[in-house]
Amino acid sequence: xxxxxxxxxxxxxxxxxxxxxxxxxxxxxxxxxxxxxxxxxxxxxxxxxxxxxxxxxxxxxxxxxxxxxxxxxxxxxxxxxxxxxxxxxxxxxxxxxxxxxxxxxxxxxxxxxxxxxxxxxxxxxxxxxxxxxxxxxxxxxxxxxxxxxxxxxxxxxxxxxxxxxxxxxxxxxxxxxxxxxxxxxxxxxxxxxxxxxxxxxxxxxxxxxxxxxxxxxxxxxxxxxxxxxxxxxxxxxxxxxxxxxxxxxxxxxxxxxxxxxxx
Amino acid sequence: xxxxxxxxxxxxxxxxxxxxxxxxxxxxxxxxxxxxxxxxxxxxxxxxxxxxxxxxxxxxxxxxxxxxxxxxxxxxxxxxxxxxxxxxxxxxxxxxxxxxxxxxxxxxxxxxxxxxxxxxxxxxxxxxxxxxxxxxxxxxxxxxxxxxxxxxxxxxxxxxxxxxxxxxxxxxxxxxxxxxxxxxxxxxxxxxxxxxxxxxxxxxxxxxxxxxxxxxxxxxxxxxxxxxxxxxxxxxxxxxxxxxxxxxxxxxxxxxxxxxxxxxxxxxxxxxxxxxxxxxxxxxxxxxxxxxxxxxxxxxxxxxxxxxxxxxxxxxxxxxxxxxxxxxxxxxxxxxxxxxxxxxxxxxxxxxxxxxxxxxxxxxxxxxxxxxxxxxxxxxxxxxxxxxxxxxxxxxxxxxxxxxxxxxxxxxxxxxxxxxxxxxxxxxxxxxxxxxxxxxxxxxxxxxxxxxxxxxxxxxxxxxxxxxxxxxxxxxxxxxxxxxxxxxxxxxxxxxxxxxxxxxxxxxxxxxxxx
Numbered sequence: 001x002x003x004x005x006x007x008x009x010x011x012x013x014x015x016x017x018x019x020x021x022x023x024x025x026x027x028x029x030x031x032x033x034x035x036x037x038x039x040x041x042x043x044x045x046x047x048x049x050x051x052x053x054x055x056x057x058x059x060x061x062x063x064x065x066x067x068x069x070x071x072x073x074x075x076x077x078x079x080x081x082x083x084x085x086x087x088x089x090x091x092x093x094x095x096x097x098x099x100x101x102x103x104x105x106x107x108x109x110x111x112x113x114x115x116x117x118x119x120x121x122x123x124x125x126x127x128x129x130x131x132x133x134x135x136x137x138x139x140x141x142x143x144x145x146x147x148x149x150x151x152x153x154x155x156x157x158x159x160x161x162x163x164x165x166x167x168x169x170x171x172x173x174x175x176x177x178x179x180x181x182x183x184x185x186x187x188x189x190x191x192x193x194x195x196x197x198x199x200x201x202x203x204x205x206x207x208x209x210x211x212x213x214x215x216x217x218x219x220x221x222x223x224x225x226x227x228x229x230x231x232x233x234x235x236x237x238x239x240x241x242x243x244x245x246x247x248x249x250x251x252x253x254x255x256x257x258x259x260x261x262x263x
Numbered sequence: 264x265x266x267x268x269x270x271x272x273x274x275x276x277x278x279x280x281x282x283x284x285x286x287x288x289x290x291x292x293x294x295x296x297x298x299x300x301x302x303x304x305x306x307x308x309x310x311x312x313x314x315x316x317x318x319x320x321x322x323x324x325x326x327x328x329x330x331x332x333x334x335x336x337x338x339x340x341x342x343x344x345x346x347x348x349x350x351x352x353x354x355x356x357x358x359x360x361x362x363x364x365x366x367x368x369x370x371x372x373x374x375x376x377x378x379x380x381x382x383x384x385x386x387x388x389x390x391x392x393x394x395x396x397x398x399x400x401x402x403x404x405x406x407x408x409x410x411x412x413x414x415x416x417x418x419x420x421x422x423x424x425x426x427x428x429x430x431x432x433x434x435x436x437x438x439x440x441x442x443x444x445x446x447x448x449x450x451x452x453x454x455x456x457x458x459x460x461x462x463x464x465x466x467x468x469x470x471x472x473x474x475x476x477x478x479x480x481x482x483x484x485x486x487x488x489x490x491x492x493x494x495x496x497x498x499x500x501x502x503x504x505x506x507x508x509x510x511x512x513x514x515x516x517x518x519x520x521x522x523x524x525x526x527x528x529x530x531x532x533x534x535x536x537x538x539x540x541x542x543x544x545x546x547x548x549x550x551x552x553x554x555x556x557x558x559x560x561x562x563x564x565x566x567x568x569x570x571x572x573x574x575x576x577x578x579x580x581x582x583x584x585x586x587x588x589x590x591x592x593x594x595x596x597x598x599x600x601x602x603x604x605x606x607x608x609x610x611x612x613x614x615x616x617x618x619x620x621x622x623x624x625x626x627x628x629x630x631x632x633x634x635x636x637x638x639x640x641x642x643x644x645x646x647x648x649x650x651x652x653x654x655x656x657x658x659x660x661x662x663x664x665x666x667x668x669x670x671x672x673x674x675x676x677x678x679x680x681x682x683x684x685x686x687x688x689x690x691x692x693x694x695x696x697x698x699x700x701x702x703x704x705x706x707x708x709x710x711x712x713x714x715x716x717x718x719x720x721x722x723x724x725x726x727x728x729x730x731x732x733x734x735x736x737x738x739x740x741x742x743x744x745x746x747x748x749x750x751x752x753x754x755x756x757x758x759x760x761x762x763x764x765x766x767x768x769x770x771x772x773x774x775x776x777x778x
Contacts, residue, residue, distance in 0.1 A: 103551040
């Protein structure tokens with residue numbers, strides 16, 4: 001059994017995430033340019049875009065790791081700029097980069113995360129055991145994180161993001177580096193979380209995974225949202241599959257004539 | 264060379280370091296020239312064994328220099344990035360050796376090489392041969408360093424061995440750092456004893472590092488046969504070392520060089536034992552520091568200062584020993600300043616700040632860890648008290664040290680938040696960290712002054728009974744001093760937590776951009 005998500009009690013608003021005019025400027029470069037969107041509670045929201053489009057910067061701002069240059073963010077009805085600590089109690093984050101504590105064992109790491117989220121000793125122990133078992137990490141629980149493979153690290157970071165049963169989960173490329181079997185376990189888990197009312201904010205380059213999992217998507221390019229809506233709405237807006245829509249919207253320059261000397 | 268050139272900070276560092284290295288090399292060359300000439304005239308029998316010993320010590324030091332300097336310096340020897348190209352191993356070995364010849368550390372040795380060749384040449388005509396001999400020794404040193412670096416590269420593929428190598432390397436640097444202390448302790452006696460042993464046994468004659476230098480000495484004395492034998496041996500040694508390098512490159516490229524098995528997983532499940540967020544943070548820092556070879560080594564290297572102090576106490580203090588003990592306590596106390604609360608986190612700062620924990624708890628957990636890491640210094644204080652037969656002063660000395668540690672940790676939080684910087688990652692070597700900058704350094708000095716100022720009343724309180732000649736007053740003043748320092752720490756902590764809440768995103772931007 002996984003930790004229960006039943007404490008995802010509804011708040012005053014039906015939107016889990018509200019973003020208005022979110023902007024981030026690094027020196028002269030605008031990485032994120034006036035994003036505005038809403039994610040309803042319990043939805044599986046896909047946030048797509050090419051490399052460097054501003055996806056990770058957006059997630060960092062939504063989770064309080066980067067201060068926005070402008071704009072407003074509400075998570076579960078709470079303003080990010082004045083209630084950061086309260087919001088951090090409600091969210092779980094799986095970053096694309098995995099800066100884990102490499103000299104802790106996998107088990108110690110989850111115990112540490114549980115304590116930092118305010119869980120009691122026994123509760124932490126129970127959830128740690130269940131998560132390690134569920135994500136097939138139980139045999140590696142006593143290994144140092146530095147000796148984990150990329151896929152194991154990803155699963156451990158996911159376990160740490162889940163240990164306090166968050167209401168909103170931010171996942172930055174959660175399936176990168178994970179083998180197909182573990183990938184299926186993770187996607188099944190994510191579906192289950194969504195069915196229990198957890199809101200999932202999800203970025204991925206793997207568009208067929210997005211098509212299988214997400215209720216709604218937003219496509220970002222050069223820091224701006226270029227399409228947004230349910231999958232059907234986005235597909236209908238531009239015609240074709242999600243991949244066709246994506247390539248069309250982000251103005252991908254597919255060069256097929258060059259490198260003719262190869263082969 | 265291009266890699267060095269494109270990194271602006273490295274280029275600036277080189278611009279500062281290279282002239283300094285050259286200056287030292289020229290001074291060293293002059294000293295070497297005079298010393299060897301003097302030895303050759305006063306004690307010619309010692310010249311051959313003495314120079315053999317010197318070449319061997321220098322050679323061994325260069326072999327372990329990648330360990331001492333951190334793994335990143337092995338990058339110049341690291342040919343793994345070239346292994347994908349269809350280049351023969353011999354070409355890689357040769358190009359790596361040539362690349363090493365252009366390193367600043369090597370270029371700076373040119374005056375020393377020339378000085379040694381001139382010093383052992385009795386006649387100007389012998390100079391080409393003596394120079395060839397010294398260069399052969401230097402070639403052996405470089406080729407041996409290349410083998411060492413490749414072995415290290417092989418070991419780096421196994422985390423456990425990499426940890427051991429890093430810890431031993433830093434340990435060796437620690438021991439080398441202690442050598443002046445040993446000389447200080449025993450005067451010239453250890454050196455004289457070593458010289459007698461070297462002369463009697465000429466044990467370094469078997470060292471390949473010495474063969475080139477021995478060839479040079481023979482050439483300088485007009486013994487061409489001796490030159491030929493030793494020069495040939497040195498050339499063969501270089502060839503053998505290059506063959507060893509080529510072999511290692513082959514093994515590494517085919518993934519066959521696995522020096523040791525995978526680390527064994529502990530059978531006993533580990534638990535976090537301390538309660539609450541503060542306990543978890545404290546325990547996490549302690550576990551990580553003990554398991555990180557570089558951080559563990561700094562615990563021991565940090566004892567160097569107090570050890571030096573104790574040695575001075577032992578050698579020089581005949582009167583006023585009690586005062587010296589209190590100075591040592593003060594020195595240990597302010598050592599908590601500069602502990603850098605967030606340095607250990609490196610890129611994990613994003614992870615840490617993602618937890619919904621009040622910022623004062625985070626700072627408190629980090630400070631408790633930093634204070635714990637300084638407790639070996641307190642042991643040194645106890646040793647000093649015993650040495651000085653001043654056990655009666657120990658409670659006061661420990662109180663002074665603790666007051667300093669507590670206030671120092673409190674003030675250092677501000678430096679950590681306002682001028683964040685990461686501890687060097689041992690896998691990235693010295694290049695893995697940026698300095699805080701000149702302005703931050705000035706501010707650090709100011710904050711150190713603030714530490715002393717804030718701690719002063721409590722240090723004075725602990726000292727007062729000694730000044731009054733009434734040790735019994737310590738029963739009251741020592742608890743008061745500790746309580747006062749703790750109160751000041753609490754105020755500092757609350758202020759630092761507020762600063763952290765305001766500057767958290769800037770702190771993370773700075774720390775993450777360093778990684």
